[in-house]
Amino acid sequence: MYVCNCNGITETEVKEAVRSGARKWDDVHTYFDCAPCCGKCERDMADAIREADREPEPAAEPLFGAPGLAVAG
Numbered sequence: 562m563y564v565c566n567c568n569g570i571t572e573t574e575v576k577e578a579v580r581s582g583a584r585k586w587d588d589v590h591t592y593f594d595c596a597p598c599c600g601k602c603e604r605d606m607a608d609a610i611r612e613a614d615r616e617p618e619p620a621a622e623p624l625f626g627a628p629g630l631a632v633a634g
């Protein structure tokens with residue numbers, strides 16, 4: 562779902578920006594190299610940032626498989 566219609570920024574993209582350090586609505590726009598236009602998304606963006614802050618970060622995928630699971634042979 563779009564949070565910012567002017568710039569096509571989705572909830573998923575807000576989460577990505579928050580994981581990269583965005584803390585305010587204009588931080589999110591800056592992260593995507595754009596600027597707020599109409600300002601209608603300020604409240605929804607703030608809500609999406611708060612929600613993203615509450616979610617745990619996704620687990621990193623192991624590069625070479627989980628240690629200790631190698632099959633001896």
Ligand code: FES
Nearest residue numbers: 565566567598602
């Ligand atoms: S909807 Fe985000 S600036 Fe207009």
